[in-house]
Amino acid sequence: MHLESLSLRGFKSFERRVELRFDRHLTAVVGPNGSGKSNIADAIRWVLGEQSMQALRSKNLVDLIFAGTDRRLPVNVAEVVLTVNNEDGTLPLPYAQVAVTRRAYRAGESEFFINGVPCRLKEIHQIFLDTGVGRRGVSLVGQGEIDALLTATPEQRRGWVEDLAGIARYQLQKEQALAK
Numbered sequence: 783m784h785l786e787s788l789s790l791r792g793f794k795s796f797e798r799r800v801e802l803r804f805d806r807h808l809t810a811v812v813g814p815n816g817s818g819k820s821n822i823a824d825a826i827r828w829v830l831g832e833q834s835m836q837a838l839r840s841k842n843l844v845d846l847i848f849a850g851t852d853r854r855l856p857v858n859v860a861e862v863v864l865t866v867n868n869e870d871g872t873l874p875l876p877y878a879q880v881a882v883t884r885r886a887y888r889a890g891e892s893e894f895f896i897n898g899v900p901c902r903l904k905e906i907h908q909i910f911l912d913t914g915v916g917r918r919g920v921s922l923v924g925q926g927e928i929d930a931l932l933t934a935t936p937e938q939r940r941g942w943v944e945d946l947a948g949i950a951r952y953q954l955q956k957e958q959a960l961a962k
């Protein structure tokens with residue numbers, strides 16, 4: 783599995799639709815301070831189902847929507863589409879390409895789609911569990927996260943080991959079963 787492209791529209795500093803295509807091996811994003819590099823990583827976290835506003839460097843959902851500038855009006859919807867190449871079948875879906883879409887409206891609603899079909903957030907969490915790139919995955923390492931690793935409590939460290947060992951899927955199922 784690898785990331786093919788990311789499309790952003792109205793997400794943080796990306797007012798108009800921008801599509802980024804990723805090289806199969808290595809893609810570097812360069813630009814001046816404040817130009818939106820970290821916003822790209824935030825978009826990937828968000829579309830993969832991140833719910834923690836802190837992890838998205840925002841206070842609330844509305845902060846994720848382009849707020850306008852001196853010369854530009856704000857927009858009402860943020861949309862991110864992440865297209866993943868699934869030719870090797872890493873994701874448990876019978877498609878060679880999987881496009882995950884997340885939308886948020888200023889009024890507060892959210893929408894999720896897998897290959898254009900509406901779905902629930904839970905389904906997005908589930909298909910990326912144990913792949914390393916999901917909400918609790920370890921493939922996105924943010925500025926300052928190495929410090930967090932060094933100062934983590936034993937319980938937090940155990941949580942990471944459990945994710946890597948693929949136990950997270952069963953814990954989520956257990957939590958959902960107990961909540962019923």
Ligand code: ATP
Binds near residue numbers: 821822846850
């Ligand atoms: P650095 O090199 O300093 O890490 P960066 O390229 O990673 O910079 P980002 O943190 O991705 O920069 O982008 C920050 C910019 O995004 C700021 O200018 C901020 O105003 C803008 N921004 C964030 N949220 C919004 C929003 N909702 N609407 C408009 N602009 C936003």
Ligand code: MG
Binds near residue numbers: 819820821
């Ligand atoms: Mg940055």
